[in-house]
Amino acid sequence: MTAVAPDAMSVLVVEDTAAQRTLIAHLLRPDGDGRRFELTAAGDLAAALDQIRASHFDAALVDLGLPDSDGPATVASLREQHPDLPVVVFTSAALSEVADELFTLGVQDVLSKDTTDRETLRSSLEHAVRRHHGHQRSVLSFTDVDSPADLQRAIEMSADGMLVVDEDGMVVFANAAAERLFEGRDQQLVGSTFGFPLHGTIELVLPGGRPCHVELLTTWTQWEDEDATVVALRDVTERVRAEQMLRDALMLRDEVVSIVAHDLRSPLAVIVGMLETLERQVELTGNTSELMARMKSQAWRMNRLIENLLTITKLEASSIEPERGSVDLRDLVDEVLGGLEIEAPEIRLPADLRAFADKGHVDEIISNFLSNAAKYGAPPIQIHGEEREGAVEIRVIDHGEGVPEQFASRLFERFSRASHDTRGTGIGLAITQRLAGINGGEVWYEPVEPHGSSFGLRLPRWSPEDDTEHDSAGDTSGTQSAQ
Amino acid sequence: MQQLFTLYVAGRSGRSAQAIAAIEGLFRDASGDFYLTIVDVLEDPSAAESERILATPTLVRTSPPPRQSVVGDFRNRERVAEAIGIDVELAR
Numbered sequence: 001m002t003a004v005a006p007d008a009m010s011v012l013v014v015e016d017t018a019a020q021r022t023l024i025a026h027l028l029r030p031d032g033d034g035r036r037f038e039l040t041a042a043g044d045l046a047a048a049l050d051q052i053r054a055s056h057f058d059a060a061l062v063d064l065g066l067p068d069s070d071g072p073a074t075v076a077s078l079r080e081q082h083p084d085l086p087v088v089v090f091t092s093a094a095l096s097e098v099a100d101e102l103f104t105l106g107v108q109d110v111l112s113k114d115t116t117d118r119e120t121l122r123s124s125l126e127h128a129v130r131r132h133h134g135h136q137r138s139v140l141s142f143t144d145v146d147s148p149a150d151l152q153r154a155i156e157m158s159a160d161g162m163l164v165v166d167e168d169g170m171v172v173f174a175n176a177a178a179e180r181l182f183e184g185r186d187q188q189l190v191g192s193t194f195g196f197p198l199h200g201t202i203e204l205v206l207p208g209g210r211p212c213h214v215e216l217l218t219t220w221t222q223w224e225d226e227d228a229t230v231v232a233l234r235d236v237t238e239r240v241r242a243e244q245m246l247r248d249a250l251m252l253r254d255e256v257v258s259i260v261a262h263d264l265r266s267p268l269a270v271i272v273g274m275l276e277t278l279e280r281q282v283e284l285t286g287n288t289s290e291l292m293a294r295m296k297s298q299a300w301r302m303n304r305l306i307e308n309l310l311t312i313t314k315l316e317a318s319s320i321e322p323e324r325g326s327v328d329l330r331d332l333v334d335e336v337l338g339g340l341e342i343e344a345p346e347i348r349l350p351a352d353l354r355a356f357a358d359k360g361h362v363d364e365i366i367s368n369f370l371s372n373a374a375k376y377g378a379p380p381i382q383i384h385g386e387e388r389e390g391a392v393e394i395r396v397i398d399h400g401e402g403v404p405e406q407f408a409s410r411l412f413e414r415f416s417r418a419s420h421d422t423r424g425t426g427i428g429l430a431i432t433q434r435l436a437g438i439n440g441g442e443v444w445y446e447p448v449e450p451h452g453s454s455f456g457l458r459l460p461r462w463s464p465e466d467d468t469e470h471d472s473a474g475d476t477s478g479t480q481s482a483q
Numbered sequence: 484m485q486q487l488f489t490l491y492v493a494g495r496s497g498r499s500a501q502a503i504a505a506i507e508g509l510f511r512d513a514s515g516d517f518y519l520t521i522v523d524v525l526e527d528p529s530a531a532e533s534e535r536i537l538a539t540p541t542l543v544r545t546s547p548p549p550r551q552s553v554v555g556d557f558r559n560r561e562r563v564a565e566a567i568g569i570d571v572e573l574a575r
Contacts, residue, residue, distance in 0.1 A: 169552050171537075187535055193552055195541050196566040200556020202538045203493045205524050205531045211493075214538075216555050 008036040045069040161233035213240040258313040315434040322358035342374040345381035354462035369396035399452035487546040502540035505557040
């Protein structure tokens, strides 16, 4: 590899898919007069950490879903071991849920793979490096301070807005950058009451309601022989706006999905109805009856997909409330098996294993696990349940090929499915995860030795007090979710 | 004795909603007689101006004196309680 050109930025690309790495290289290709990027790739978190130890990077561009690490944990490890390296997250994971957490971890920017173009990516990386170093300078200057005069000079010079606030929350000093942040206000900053400052993001009150979000950081100090707090105010308006846009975009997507799904439902119902009438009224022979059967099965499949889309958008909007009560898992499994056309599995469930949950939701989750096992796995299929640490657990095990390792960490994400497989819709498992979540439980996947899959569901155990606390005692089967 | 508080927020969503929930929760779980007024500075800019509020969310104890205020992230209830000097045993 050639030496990095003096004006080039060295970026570590932490991304497990080759296609995505190629895309990033394409987005950051030399464009003549702009900044040059020298890219180094790492396929997983371990490789990334090795690379950072071995050479210097100006920034890291990180995908959240890696084979050996998933979600904000990926960023947490990087930040913990290399706090000096600016991190930009570039991912397709459901961003709205984790964006806040990522910024708390000190990530410079969060970009969505679906919407980021060449310019956004390039300028995000440049800003990340500049902001990160600016921040380091202002922090460093404080550690060099050993006299009050030095402290005042450091505060005056800081690029961030700095206020010194006394014990009553009154501003006793403001630097030039702080005055600029509050520009346009009539009153003097010094002498105003700011309030006792607590870490966090706040919004400044400015003339005309002009929005300005700042991140507030505090340090204790002595100011003119009195206890005081130094408040650093960093303008994060752009970042907050970007986060909001991201959230809006995701909400809009969910809304569109929901509207489309609704609108598709009625014409599809007409098609299914007419197919059935046709089947009754017309004498079908050989090939035609085969075609008819396929049309019907595809129409039903589409119906399932639509129902699933509606369920997931409702779950995302948290408009589904579980009606929790006692659910006997053995009875439930028998019911579920009665409705599925699959080979009888081997069942090992203790008697009286009861979960405190919405029966319809548990039904949905177990049905999903079982039909997946039948569709993608191989017999023998086993259902095991037990009580553990105040919870009940039930596992559906098959002995097929199992889930490819690189895919396992994304199994429960929306619209994800193993790439070679086009049979599923990639929604079923995402639904199980959210249904388990609203019932106070969780779902998980484990590989089975030597080969196969195990899908687990853990729910709170039912106890007699649950019924006295809740009116919806006993056999609650109410649910709005898809069957 | 009743203690009067005013909470200044910008809008009612996102961080403002979080701040309102945090303070209402704090007053619900703390022992004492609290009365909370919520002022949205986007709806009522003059209120913030006359009280010289610099940022949101800010919680001000208006009575009894001395007037005390706190600004920032209110999700850490213990810190908020400490900052505005409500000497309370948190129920949880």
